[in-house]
Amino acid sequence: MYFVSNIIKVTIPNYLAGLPIPDTIGGWFHLGVKDWLALLPPTLAVGGISYYSYKTIKKAREAGTGQINPGIRKDIKKVVDFIDIEDITEKASLCRCWKSKNWPYCDGAHGPHNRETGDNTGPIVVRHKEKK
Ligand code: FES
Known part of the structure; x- marks a missing residue:
């Protein structure tokens, strides 16, 4: 348990404190290539977590209603089509x-x-x- 505790309380905060995040909006325009490369892994991690959270929530919402029709002619009571x-x-x-x-x-x-x-x-x- 110490390993996990240490990662959450020490390793991650130290890593985040070391990221080249500017104090001002204008500071973003002065970042160098090395700075942007340092920001890439946490950005990808946050983006990935957000994407999978969104997909999971969307899937749970779709499953939760019990409906199979996600959006076809939802304004009518029953979808019936005739093709000669x-x-x-x-x-x-x-x-x-x-x-x-x-x-x-x-x-x-x-x-x-x-x-x-x-x-x-x-x-x-x-x-x-x-x-x-
Ligand atoms: S069966 Fe629905 S798109 Fe092919």
Whole structure:
């Protein structure tokens, strides 16, 4: 426990105190390359922590509502689409993940969703039997 305590109480404060953070706004314009390089690791750490916090909170909010539709026509009570089979020339990929920006057609948004969540969603492909 001493190791963790020492990192939090001594090592991190000493490291932060040694960073070349200017006292004035104008001081930022006088920083040299070495100073900016010294500021890079803590900036990346804060940025990374912020990014993952944002992603985690966003994911928790989406999961917390129990809704699968993240934003398609939320102003109506129920999303129903009709596509006349005669209008499909060869085949049509219809979204089943509710992430497509080209709803009701699949735009590939299920791919990033699957990578992010470990899900396995994909479109339903409607095609003419004789044109397979
Ligand atoms: S974008 Fe939703 S299934 Fe492809």
